[in-house]
Amino acid sequence: MIRAERVLEDVVRIRVEHPGTYIGHVNLYLIELDDGRLLVDSGFRQTAGELVEELRRLIGGSRLETVLLTHIHNDHTGGASEVATAFRPKVRMHQRDIDVIGFMRETVEGGGRQLKALGLDDSLREEVLGFFRFNLQHLSMGYEPLVGGEEFHSRAGRWMVVPTPGHTPGHVTLFDERRRVLISGDHLLPNETSNVSYYPMEGYDALRSYLGSLVLTEELGPELVLPSHGEPFGNVRERIDYLFLHHEKRLREALASTGDGNSLMGVARGISWSRGRFDGLGPIDRWLALLETLAHLQFLINGGFVETRWDAGTVVYAATGRDASEIKEVLEEIRRRG
Ligand SMILES: [Zn+2]
Ligand SMILES: [Zn+2]
Incomplete structure (x- = not known):
């Protein structure tokens, strides 16, 4: 089930439910740019068809310019390839999460050798390989990489890409400085503690990065956070404490x-x-x-x-x-x- 509601002058929240998973739902945000629309995240693979229909209704005569993926997880990227086929937007994700796709592919091709070295038992290794294969199906497409600092102008604001590594190495958020609004992805959530995952990348310390990203977020000083899961919230400092x-x-x-x-x-x-x-x-x-x-x-x-x-x-x-x-x-x- 998909429900759309306007949360800001230039932003529509698209709440996508997928009762088949414990995640339950994910929020996507459709931003009305000066030139077309920007969709933040794409929901689950299982809800991709429904999302395409809803987007047709919401976008009407305008154009879907860009799909920006906050990070690689399948509740955010699952619908991207179907949306890309239907609307031909640019699909953008941070380079470090694009690199994670390469790691998944190598792991699958190597039969999970890397997972064995991590100490996973055989049954968990098989499950993880199956999960990687599932992800690779919807992740294999052309991306335009993000590095941070990119700006998207809407009629009501200016949204800047702010990398917040930790939940994944290439996680990004979008911040509108004038209105102090942060579209936080899974970096900062109202009811859950974000998973902080190790990735085998040279020099990458996931928890150190995550905590650094929290401090950066505090410095940005958002007054309203639009998260990927749960309801919009404030009180960022308390949450970070x-x-x-x-x-x-x-x-x-x-x-x-x-x-x-x-x-x-x-x-x-x-x-x-x-x-x-x-x-x-x-x-x-x-x-x-x-x-x-x-x-x-x-x-x-x-x-x-x-x-x-x-x-x-x-x-x-x-x-x-x-x-x-x-x-x-x-x-x-x-x-x-x-
Ligand atoms: Zn996530
Ligand atoms: Zn998520």
Whole structure:
């Protein structure tokens, strides 16, 4: 089911429901530009046909100029190729998320070798490979990369692309400085803590990036946030305070479960997940939980709290002895300086 409502003079929110997933719904935003329309995100693959119909109605005689994808996840990109076929817009996504498509393709072609090295068991590896194959079907198309700083002019404002890496390496948001409105994608959500995932990219520390992006967002000073999931909200500072505390707790749990040495899955079992215990999660949630565990471990490794060693072909994570109370200081330093 799709519901469209005007939320700003130049922005229509398109709420796309997909009851088949726990995500439930995703919000897309259609911005009326000086020259055509800009669609932010494209919903699920399963709702693509319905979205095309709704867009025909909403766009009428105008032209869909650009589809801007905030990030690679399938609740945001699933409808892009059908929308592209119907309206021939430019499809734009940040280069670092375009690179993730390459990683998925290599992983599938390599039969999941990379996943085995991460310590995934056979059944989870098969599930993840299936998930990658599903994603590659709707992600394989031509993109025009974003780098940040691009501007889109509408009759009521000027929307600037602001990269906010962390949820994914190439996540972007759109900010209108004059009205202080942020279209936040999955970077900042009212009711959920965004998943922060490790990606095997040289020099990329996902959690460090995410926290830095939160500080940047605070500095931008949005007064209204239009998120991809949930209702529009304000009180950004309070939300960011909460997210820093949330990750501090998670870092402490991850550190505590490394102990004298533990596997990735072992550490993930020591973390309290919002959807329940690790072993009770569905396969894709377990995969996301592992990537989030890795992101926290990498942050702890870079901070000197955890070290790795190899044991019988798999990586073992162990505490170095740096005191857990110092995690708070590291986070406070980031909060002060970004
Ligand atoms: Zn996402
Ligand atoms: Zn999402």
